[in-house]
Amino acid sequence: MQEKQQSTQEIISTQLGSLQRMLQPPEISLAQLLAPLTRPITAVKKSFDLDSKQVKPLQISAEKAKVSVLEALAIPDYYQCSITHQIMREPVMASDGFTYEEEAITQVINTTGKSPKTREALTDTKIPNRGLISAISELLTRHPHLVVEDDVYLPESYQRDMLAALRHDEATVRRLIEKDHRLLTQPLRVPIIHHQ
Numbered sequence: 213m214q215e216k217q218q219s220t221q222e223i224i225s226t227q228l229g230s231l232q233r234m235l236q237p238p239e240i241s242l243a244q245l246l247a248p249l250t251r252p253i254t255a256v257k258k259s260f261d262l263d264s265k266q267v268k269p270l271q272i273s274a275e276k277a278k279v280s281v282l283e284a285l286a287i288p289d290y291y292q293c294s295i296t297h298q299i300m301r302e303p304v305m306a307s308d309g310f311t312y313e314e315e316a317i318t319q320v321i322n323t324t325g326k327s328p329k330t331r332e333a334l335t336d337t338k339i340p341n342r343g344l345i346s347a348i349s350e351l352l353t354r355h356p357h358l359v360v361e362d363d364v365y366l367p368e369s370y371q372r373d374m375l376a377a378l379r380h381d382e383a384t385v386r387r388l389i390e391k392d393h394r395l396l397t398q399p400l401r402v403p404i405i406h407h408q
Contacts (some may be wrong), residue, residue, distance in 0.1 A: 285355060285358075287299070291344070293316055293365065294310070294328055294329065295320065296313050298364055298365040299364045300348060300365055301348070301364065301367050302314040302340075302367055302369075303340070304340055306321075306334055306337070306338055307334050308329055308330050308332060308334060310329045311341045311344060313367075314338060315369065317334075318338070320334070352364065359392060370388060370391065371395065371398075
C-alpha cells in the first residue's frame with residue numbers, strides 16, 4: 213500500500229513538473245518578435261485576400277509595433293536623422309550645430325541651403341560625429357535585426373561602393389555585405405556607370 217502511494221506521488225510529481233514546463237512562457241528573441249513585421253503588408257493582404265480599407269489598420273498597427281520595439285530598445289531620438297527619420301549610418305554635424313545623415317544634409321545644402329532645424333543658411337562644413345558613429349555601430353552590432361527594415365538609413369555611397377566592388381574586388385563585396393546586407397536585396401538607386 214505504501215509503495216503504491218509513493219508510486220502515485222511520483223507520477224503526480226512528474227506530471228506536475230511537465231505541466232509547469234508547459235506553462236512557462238517560451239524564450240522568444242526580439243528578432244522572433246519582429247519577424248511578422250518584416251513581412252510586407254502587401255504579402256499579408258494577398259495571404260488573407262484583404263481590400264485596402266482592411267489593410268490600413270494593419271499598416272498602422274505594424275508602425276505602432278515597430279515604434280514600440282524601438283522604444284523597448286531605448287534607442288535615443290538623436291540616433292535618428294531628423295530628415296530621413298531613420299537611424300543614421302554616417303552622422304555628421306552641420307554648421308547649424310545639429311547632427312544629420314551626411315547624404316541627407318548634403319542634399320539639403322545643395323537644394324535649399326537652409327537648416328531643417330533653424331531655417332538659417334547652412335555652409336558646406338560637415339564634421340563626422342565620431343561619438344555617435346561609435347554608439348550607433350555598437351547598437352547595430354548588438355541588434356542586427358534593426359537593419360532588416362527601413363529603421364536604418366542605407367547610404368547611396370554603400371550602393372556605389374558595392375557596384376564598383378562587384379566589378380573588381382570580391383573582398384570588398386563581402387565587407388560591404390557585412391556592413392549592410394540589404395545591398396543584396398534593395399533595388400539600386402544609384403546610376404550604374406560602365407567604364408570602357
